[in-house]
Amino acid sequence: MAERAAGGCCLGWDFSTQQVKVVAVDTELKVFYEDSVHFDRDLPEYGTQGGVHVHEDGLTVTSPVLMWVQALDMLLEKMKASGFDFSQVLALSGAGQQHGSVYWKTGAGRVLTGLLPDLPLHKQLQACFSVSNSPVWMDSSTTAQCRRLEATVGGPHALSCLTGSRAYERFTGNQIAKISQQNPEAYSHTERISLVSSFAASLFLGSYAPIDYSDGSGMNLLQIQDKVWSPVCLSACAPHLEEKLGPPVPSLSVVGAVSSYHVQRYGFPVGCKVVAFTGDNPASLAGMKLEEGDIAVSLGTSDTLFLWLREPTPALEGHIFCNPVDAQHYMALLCFKNGSLMREKIRDESASCSWSEFSKALQSTEMGNGGNLGFYFDVMEITPAVTGRHRFSAGNREVSAFPPEVEIRALVEGQFMAKRIHAESLGYRVMPKTKILATGGASHNKDILQVLADVFGAPVYVIDTTNSACLGSAYQAFHGLAARTDLRFSEILKLAPSPKLAAIPMPGVSQEDP
Numbered sequence: 001m002a003e004r005a006a007g008g009c010c011l012g013w014d015f016s017t018q019q020v021k022v023v024a025v026d027t028e029l030k031v032f033y034e035d036s037v038h039f040d041r042d043l044p045e046y047g048t049q050g051g052v053h054v055h056e057d058g059l060t061v062t063s064p065v066l067m068w069v070q071a072l073d074m075l076l077e078k079m080k081a082s083g084f085d086f087s088q089v090l091a092l093s094g095a096g097q098q099h100g101s102v103y104w105k106t107g108a109g110r111v112l113t114g115l116l117p118d119l120p121l122h123k124q125l126q127a128c129f130s131v132s133n134s135p136v137w138m139d140s141s142t143t144a145q146c147r148r149l150e151a152t153v154g155g156p157h158a159l160s161c162l163t164g165s166r167a168y169e170r171f172t173g174n175q176i177a178k179i180s181q182q183n184p185e186a187y188s189h190t191e192r193i194s195l196v197s198s199f200a201a202s203l204f205l206g207s208y209a210p211i212d213y214s215d216g217s218g219m220n221l222l223q224i225q226d227k228v229w230s231p232v233c234l235s236a237c238a239p240h241l242e243e244k245l246g247p248p249v250p251s252l253s254v255v256g257a258v259s260s261y262h263v264q265r266y267g268f269p270v271g272c273k274v275v276a277f278t279g280d281n282p283a284s285l286a287g288m289k290l291e292e293g294d295i296a297v298s299l300g301t302s303d304t305l306f307l308w309l310r311e312p313t314p315a316l317e318g319h320i321f322c323n324p325v326d327a328q329h330y331m332a333l334l335c336f337k338n339g340s341l342m343r344e345k346i347r348d349e350s351a352s353c354s355w356s357e358f359s360k361a362l363q364s365t366e367m368g369n370g371g372n373l374g375f376y377f378d379v380m381e382i383t384p385a386v387t388g389r390h391r392f393s394a395g396n397r398e399v400s401a402f403p404p405e406v407e408i409r410a411l412v413e414g415q416f417m418a419k420r421i422h423a424e425s426l427g428y429r430v431m432p433k434t435k436i437l438a439t440g441g442a443s444h445n446k447d448i449l450q451v452l453a454d455v456f457g458a459p460v461y462v463i464d465t466t467n468s469a470c471l472g473s474a475y476q477a478f479h480g481l482a483a484r485t486d487l488r489f490s491e492i493l494k495l496a497p498s499p500k501l502a503a504i505p506m507p508g509v510s511q512e513d514p
């Protein structure tokens with residue numbers, strides 16, 4: 001598996017919620033290597049569940065930053081042990097779970113530039129973080145900071161027009177504001193703040209990597225039209241923030257070459273390019289070769305739905321990000337927190353902890369679930385901000401329980417109905433030519449994809465790997481290599497395999513009825 005790369009290859013990384021993953025793609029754009037390190041399973045000493053620690057208040061959610069570093073060490077060692085030929089890597093790029101932040105302690109930049117090839121990264125970076133538990137996207141503890149930011153810029157709509165979103169608890173500006181207010185000493189000892197994506201890029205560069213426009217759009221700090229930090233948002237969040245963030249860069253920028261650490265320890269070629277890392281959803285947009293009119297549905301830890309947009313259309317719900325592959329365009333995103341982990345809970349309660357039993361329940365029940373409907377939010381949802389389990393029987397009567405197979409269909413139909421309804425409230429319409437592109441761990445499950453096709457009344461396509469963020473990152477790396485040739489992303493991807501049909505709506509489903 002690891003030996004094929006004679007003409008060179010690019011690597012795409014993904015530092016997601018539950019794991020670090022990598023794919024290697026050859027010059028014909030074929031994936032020839034995929035691997036991962038799973039935080040809960042492979043690094044149990046950090047005691048995470050689903051890659052995170054949920055704190056006692058039920059709102060604060062963090063991950064140990066050194067766990068991410070150690071996971072990268074482990075994955076690079078796994079690749080080396082499998083005979084992966086690092087000398088063939090022409091360029092690399094990557095993605096990270098969005099919004100999470102990393103706080104580099106004063107002096108850490110010097111450690112990064114002087115890394116010793118004899119030691120793993122996590123041994124050398126132990127003392128480099130002023131905040132050892134990084135806030136992540138599942139955190140919802142910053143409501144006070146959100147209200148303050150909105151009030152400062154003239155309300156939620158004004159903030160949305162400026163930064164692409166009203167204030168959201170998980171957005172990094174609000175997280176930084178909380179740290180600077182509640183832990184001022186740690187904040188003052190911080191010389192650089194990275195997103196998970198730019199932090200991961202820094203580990204390859206051996207110096208601080210810039211934040212790219214697309215992932216930077218998930219901070220409530222970037223003016224998405226002008227692509228500069230908003231002075232009013234910066235000063236509303238924390239002092240001296242601009243210097244701690246560094247200037248943002250276009251998503252396809254080559255930000256440098258891999259550090260001598262990786263050249264000496266793993267055999268990367270000198271000059272191997274590092275292309276800016278971005279958010280996992282933007283990277284998935286690139287990996288799925290999303291086109292205008294398509295809808296992407298990512299079923300990873302979070303469920304997300306995203307679209308390609310020509311013009312930004314800021315609203316009070318959902319987000320507008322800068323587009324990662326076309327600097328003139330944008331993408332719209334809706335994020336649902338009760339995604340895979342909620343499905344796992346119902347699987348454990350109603351399908352004996354088995355995905356195949358879960359699938360059997362979907363196969364044995366009919367589309368529409370006999371009128372039974374459910375909405376399941378064990379953790380405070382993002383879209384919309386509600387909690388609890390809500391079940392309604394055919395007569396629209398609230399009930400406290402369903403039989404197991406009805407429960408499973410109610411969950412999956414309810415999740416996809418919510419996605420369609422929220423997308424439509426943003427103005428999106430399913431058209432006869434609409435394609436749904438599905439990705440993420442749950443897109444392995446054909447029965448879940450069938451429900452998705454039925455609820456949207458549109459065909460569902462998948463790509464060869466569920467790791468679309470890794471794949472998109474590898475494509476970004478190829479794009480970075482060709483930067484001087486002025487080739488468009490779509491031209492570079494001509495050889496890339498097209499998405500394959502995975503499910504079509506059952507006969508009788510019309511596009512009009514969700």
Ligand SMILES: Nc1ncnc2c1ncn2[C@@H]1O[C@H](COP(=O)(O)OP(=O)(O)O)[C@@H](O)[C@H]1O
Nearest residue numbers: 016017018019300301340355440441442444445
């Ligand atoms: N066969 C399956 N059916 C439904 N869900 C699945 C299946 N296999 C994996 N998953 C879900 O995929 C999730 C992980 O998706 P992934 O995209 O790898 O997450 P992330 O990138 O956020 O770490 C798991 O939490 C699991 O619930």
Ligand SMILES: O=C(CO)[C@@H](O)[C@H](O)COP(=O)(O)O
Nearest residue numbers: 016017097098137300301302
């Ligand atoms: O908060 C968001 C998007 O706004 C999440 O989608 C995170 O980016 C986490 O991604 P996964 O690990 O679930 O793929």
